[in-house]
Amino acid sequence: MELTGKKIILGLTGGIACYKSAEFLREMIRAGASVNVVMTQNATQFITPMTMQALSGNPVYVSQWDEPITNALAHIHITRDADAFVVAPCTANFMAKLANGIADDLLSSLSLARPRHLPFMVAPAMNVEMWQNPATQRNLAQLREDGIGVLGPASGAQACGDVGMGRMLEPLELLQEVVAALQPKSLAGKRVLITAGPTFEPIDPVRGITNLSSGKMGYALARAAREAGAEVLLVSGPTALATPYGITRIDVQTAQQMYDTVMGNVSDQDIFIAVAAVADWRVANASTQKMKKSEKGDAPQLQFAQNPDILASVAALKKRPYCVGFAAESEDLLKHAEAKRKSKNIPLLVGNIGHETFGKDENTLVLFDDKGHVELPRSDKQDLARQLIANVAKRLT
Ligand code: C5P
Numbered sequence: 001m002e003l004t005g006k007k008i009i010l011g012l013t014g015g016i017a018c019y020k021s022a023e024f025l026r027e028m029i030r031a032g033a034s035v036n037v038v039m040t041q042n043a044t045q046f047i048t049p050m051t052m053q054a055l056s057g058n059p060v061y062v063s064q065w066d067e068p069i070t071n072a073l074a075h076i077h078i079t080r081d082a083d084a085f086v087v088a089p090c091t092a093n094f095m096a097k098l099a100n101g102i103a104d105d106l107l108s109s110l111s112l113a114r115p116r117h118l119p120f121m122v123a124p125a126m127n128v129e130m131w132q133n134p135a136t137q138r139n140l141a142q143l144r145e146d147g148i149g150v151l152g153p154a155s156g157a158q159a160c161g162d163v164g165m166g167r168m169l170e171p172l173e174l175l176q177e178v179v180a181a182l183q184p185k186s187l188a189g190k191r192v193l194i195t196a197g198p199t200f201e202p203i204d205p206v207r208g209i210t211n212l213s214s215g216k217m218g219y220a221l222a223r224a225a226r227e228a229g230a231e232v233l234l235v236s237g238p239t240a241l242a243t244p245y246g247i248t249r250i251d252v253q254t255a256q257q258m259y260d261t262v263m264g265n266v267s268d269q270d271i272f273i274a275v276a277a278v279a280d281w282r283v284a285n286a287s288t289q290k291m292k293k294s295e296k297g298d299a300p301q302l303q304f305a306q307n308p309d310i311l312a313s314v315a316a317l318k319k320r321p322y323c324v325g326f327a328a329e330s331e332d333l334l335k336h337a338e339a340k341r342k343s344k345n346i347p348l349l350v351g352n353i354g355h356e357t358f359g360k361d362e363n364t365l366v367l368f369d370d371k372g373h374v375e376l377p378r379s380d381k382q383d384l385a386r387q388l389i390a391n392v393a394k395r396l397t
Pocket residue numbers: 195255274275276277278279280307308309310311312324325326327328340
């Protein structure tokens with residue numbers, strides 16, 4: 001699990017988004033974390049310490065004068081052995097305190113006394129006017145300058161009836177951010193372009209040819225690259241997957257659209273990872289109207305034209321990013337994969353067996369380069385994606 005063995009401090013300040021923090025806490029526990037909750041007095045007006053205690057299985061701290069805190073230095077010790085500290089929701093008032101180093105209750109004292117190496121994040125949640133107020137924006141800039149991770153906020157309908165910036169991120173998005181904060185930043189400052197999913201080649205307006213790629217491996221790589229500090233652009237064929245938080249996604253249908261989008265965005269990329277299962281052919285005589293069944297029972301005759309090879313085209317550019325290809329083979333992986341790496345003229349090709357990966361959450365990867373091949377043993381796709389990103393990062397240095 002993604003947070004196994006990790007100790008997280010979760011701070012709550014007084015806002016209506018506190019109800020989402022119960023779910024956020026639950027998600028962190030599900031991911032294997034042990035969580036200590038600290039609440040401001042105002043937060044207890046929105047959700048009870050009892051709820052957070054029952055969900056975390058740990059005592060909840062509100063004041064430094066509470067029973068469970070037996071010595072006056074507790075505000076220093078609670079964070080000493082923690083792996084991450086996140087304040088969610090973080091009110092405008094608490095942002096102001098953080099920006100100015102004010103320590104007038106347990107949570108603000110803990111924040112000020114946190115060890116310098118401890119990843120510290122806040123998830124702002126407030127009314128849109130409060131968010132846009134120049135005072136809050138000044139404080140926001142100060143938090144960023146101080147190296148505090150600011151998660152969100154998102155835009156949308158607010159509890160007070162307004163619509164705009166200031167909604168706290170959703171529990172699963174917050175979970176992704178905490179997991180991300182704990183990953184090594186091996187691709188800091190790099191730009192990564194990834195293709196993912198199948199393509200869809202129309203036959204007529206309601207029919208088409210596609211394949212069994214779910215997009216899971218490409219999306220997992222997009223998430224892993226962002227966790228490693230990269231700016232990620234994901235060009236995706238039709239999938240049922242949610243965009244990982246913090247990633248720009250452009251949706252396409254056909255191989256030609258995917259090619260155009262990649263070629264239009266590749267010039268300033270450091271790394272290109274082609275994971276998409278791109279159709280080799282499109283229907284050259286696709287109909288603009290829905291084809292009708294013929295009375296005589298004649299079947300339509302489809303003609304095919306070859307699609308551009310996106311990966312080979314990027315690899316052929318004069319100023320090219322570091323290119324990584326994927327190969328899904330049904331048999332004889334070793335032979336086909338190495339041949340493919342050479343023919344596409346790319347430094348790294350990742351092989352997998354089609355029926356073992358399509359639609360599955362787990363996979364086995366074999367990495368082919370000019371020195372031979374190594375296997376990343378069967379594991380969860382997100383875990384493999386992190387290993388692959390770490391491997392690619394090493395090749396760049
Ligand atoms: O040639 P083949 O489809 O087996 O190669 C697979 C690799 O090439 C994958 O990385 C895939 O994303 C990429 N590819 C591509 N454009 C195509 C066909 C494949 O980028 N038209």
